[in-house]
Amino acid sequence: MKKSARDIWVFIEQRNGKPADVSFELLSKGRKLAENFSGTLKAVIIGYQIEQIASETFHYGAQETFVIDHPDLHYYRTLPYSRILIQMVEQYQPRILLFGATSIGRDLAPRVASHTRSGLTADCTDLQISDVSYLRQDYKDLLLQIRPAFGGNIIATIISPTSATQMATVREGVMELSPLKSPMNGKITKIPFQPDEIDKFIRIIERHQEDKKVNLKAAPIIVAGGYGMGSKENFQILYELAHTIGGEVAGSRAAVDAGFITPNRQVGQTGVTVRPKLYIACGISGAIQHRAGMQESQKIIAINNDPDAPIFDVCHYGIVGDVMEVIPKFIEAYKHKLR
Amino acid sequence: MSFKLMVLVKQVPDTANIHEQVMRPDGTVNRAKLPAIFNPEDKVALELALQLKELYSGKITAISMGPPKASEVLRECLYMGADEVYLISDRKFAGADTLATSYVLSEAIRKIGTFDIIFAGRQAIDGDTAQVGPQTAEKLGIPQITYAEKILDLSREKITVRRRIDDGYEILESRLPVLITVIKEAAEPRPFKARRVMAYKNARSLPELEEMVNQNSLLYIDDLKDEFQSRGLFIPTLTRDDLTVDEDRIGQSGSPTKVYKVDSVILGAGEHVKIEPTSAGINQLIDQLMADRIFG
Numbered sequence: 001m002k003k004s005a006r007d008i009w010v011f012i013e014q015r016n017g018k019p020a021d022v023s024f025e026l027l028s029k030g031r032k033l034a035e036n037f038s039g040t041l042k043a044v045i046i047g048y049q050i051e052q053i054a055s056e057t058f059h060y061g062a063q064e065t066f067v068i069d070h071p072d073l074h075y076y077r078t079l080p081y082s083r084i085l086i087q088m089v090e091q092y093q094p095r096i097l098l099f100g101a102t103s104i105g106r107d108l109a110p111r112v113a114s115h116t117r118s119g120l121t122a123d124c125t126d127l128q129i130s131d132v133s134y135l136r137q138d139y140k141d142l143l144l145q146i147r148p149a150f151g152g153n154i155i156a157t158i159i160s161p162t163s164a165t166q167m168a169t170v171r172e173g174v175m176e177l178s179p180l181k182s183p184m185n186g187k188i189t190k191i192p193f194q195p196d197e198i199d200k201f202i203r204i205i206e207r208h209q210e211d212k213k214v215n216l217k218a219a220p221i222i223v224a225g226g227y228g229m230g231s232k233e234n235f236q237i238l239y240e241l242a243h244t245i246g247g248e249v250a251g252s253r254a255a256v257d258a259g260f261i262t263p264n265r266q267v268g269q270t271g272v273t274v275r276p277k278l279y280i281a282c283g284i285s286g287a288i289q290h291r292a293g294m295q296e297s298q299k300i301i302a303i304n305n306d307p308d309a310p311i312f313d314v315c316h317y318g319i320v321g322d323v324m325e326v327i328p329k330f331i332e333a334y335k336h337k338l339r
Numbered sequence: 340m341s342f343k344l345m346v347l348v349k350q351v352p353d354t355a356n357i358h359e360q361v362m363r364p365d366g367t368v369n370r371a372k373l374p375a376i377f378n379p380e381d382k383v384a385l386e387l388a389l390q391l392k393e394l395y396s397g398k399i400t401a402i403s404m405g406p407p408k409a410s411e412v413l414r415e416c417l418y419m420g421a422d423e424v425y426l427i428s429d430r431k432f433a434g435a436d437t438l439a440t441s442y443v444l445s446e447a448i449r450k451i452g453t454f455d456i457i458f459a460g461r462q463a464i465d466g467d468t469a470q471v472g473p474q475t476a477e478k479l480g481i482p483q484i485t486y487a488e489k490i491l492d493l494s495r496e497k498i499t500v501r502r503r504i505d506d507g508y509e510i511l512e513s514r515l516p517v518l519i520t521v522i523k524e525a526a527e528p529r530p531f532k533a534r535r536v537m538a539y540k541n542a543r544s545l546p547e548l549e550e551m552v553n554q555n556s557l558l559y560i561d562d563l564k565d566e567f568q569s570r571g572l573f574i575p576t577l578t579r580d581d582l583t584v585d586e587d588r589i590g591q592s593g594s595p596t597k598v599y600k601v602d603s604v605i606l607g608a609g610e611h612v613k614i615e616p617t618s619a620g621i622n623q624l625i626d627q628l629m630a631d632r633i634f635g
Contacts, residue, residue: 119595209507321616
């Protein structure tokens with residue numbers, strides 16, 4: 001057995017030298033998985049001048065961190081990044097490799113999996129380690145990759161029993177961030193980078209990335225609207241409510257698809273996963289994809305004129321009524337209480 | 340200047356519109372009853388290819404891997420304006436995960452011919468994996484641009500594309516050939532052209548003709564194929580025997596990921612406090628939230 005056959009690797013994503021939250025969430029989860037099968041947690045960082053991030057990985061339990069540092073790697077580009085990871089996976093054959101399901105992770109992971117012929121599961125909402133009996137074969141310490149499938153109507157558990165490396169992408173916000181009280185005394189291993197002609201096939205001409213202005217994950221209160229809001233104009237009342245009670249506005253996929261709200265405010269399986277103190281679901285029917293992104297909220301209020309809407313199954317307080325009538329009353333009552 | 344454009348399309352169950360008729364009494368979804376549709380982002384990919392063809396001239400080849408029924412989306416590609424379509428279909432391809440699918444697709448593309456750009460939707464609504472595009476690009480050894488939202492420029496050697504990234508966008512210039520996956524916002528698919536619907540509604544793929552032969556003992560497959568071909572209504576079909584593929588890399592056996600367990604999501608009634616939509620009801624609720632230290 002190879003030395004790295006018990007390795008769990010996490011690809012640490014960085015933008016402009018800033019690590020992505022999801023990468024540390026994955027290290028936190030990876031640490032727990034590693035404990036389950038006495039594995040070793042390792043991080044891989046590709047970029048330029050990223051030593052600082054390397055030391056941060058030890059706060060989340062990385063025991064060894066591979067650093068590939070080169071000016072050509074400053075910004076993410078598919079070809080050099082995938083080439084590096086493919087070489088490393090072929091050389092070390094880690095047992096597990098995890099990516100954030102971001103625009104970078106979802107671009108990179110399939111490329112690496114395709115070349116190394118590894119099993120890859122997208123957008124997992126949970127990961128577990130377990131012994132598995134499949135088609136009369138017994139497998140030890142497999143990665144159970146759990147995700148909603150089929151438009152969220154089923155929850156599937158996927159395994160890659162014969163893959164040397166089991167790969168998965170995981171949505172931001174799904175795994176809990178848990179830093180260690182005192183950092184690991186981890187090791188940094190530098191891997192040299194050789195530029196290649198193929199890296200020049202794609203050139204970045206312009207790049208525009210806003211600092212995350214909307215931080216739904218950090219909001220204590222979220223007022224979310226669905227397709228049932230009816231129009232973009234009607235969403236205005238949600239902003240008013242959010243402003244009054246000190247929250248952020250979010251939307252379901254259907255509301256985003258209808259153009260009522262921007263995609264960076266989408267909550268659910270294909271958006272952000274949130275767990276605020278209070279989640280107010282307005283005109284949201286409560287498809288499983290949406291519920292996957294909000295059902296961990298401490299308290300949920302659902303307002304919908306359809307008494308059979310599935311959102312009422314996950315809420316703590318249900319109001320059957322017209323959102324356009326209920327919300328102004330809510331704002332009024334709240335203001336009155338504060339007076 | 341003329342370009343060879345390929346478009347990868349998939350027929351998917353319409354998972355976005357789950358309604359009562361497809362629910363079983365136990366609250367689970369009866370997948371067999373969902374209507375099959377043209378994967379929305381693949382349709383956008385075809386639209387983008389059609390727009391490029393109109394601007395720069397070229398030839399559009401749409402390719403779908405799937406069961407015989409997938410011929411339906413290929414006919415729709417013809418209705419929209421694709422120049423030729425191919426069905427990739429074989430029982431041995433069934434049960435393929437994204438890796439096995441991308442392997443067969445890449446071998447089919449090699450067989451069909453050279454290309455400048457391959458378009459595909461970012462992801463299919465049945466799996467939402469967004470993996471087949473990049474995995475196919477890797478197998479073909481070409482660069483990829485995922486999440487494309489606008490084609491800014493195209494020349495003989497290169498293409499300039501704006502792609503969406505988390506919290507922003509990126510403008511990339513790629514050498515051709517390249518594989519591009521597109522998001523919904525990239526274009527509004529055009530309606531079918533009535534003239535083309537009339538011309539192609541009787542187009543049939545090989546397995547569809549075989550089915551006709553099975554139903555009618557007076558027909559012979561070779562004659563039927565010749566007849567459809569001569570009328571320009573034959574949808575060429577590539578099977579396992581037409582492609583150079585390793586047996587152990589296709590279908591279920593060639594798929595490293597396995598579905599170990601499936602739990603249906605049951606929409607049952609949960610317990611919650613009902614609040615009246617009146618000022619009194621809402622006042623009560625706010626008091627409760629204050630008591631719970633959610634507010635204040």
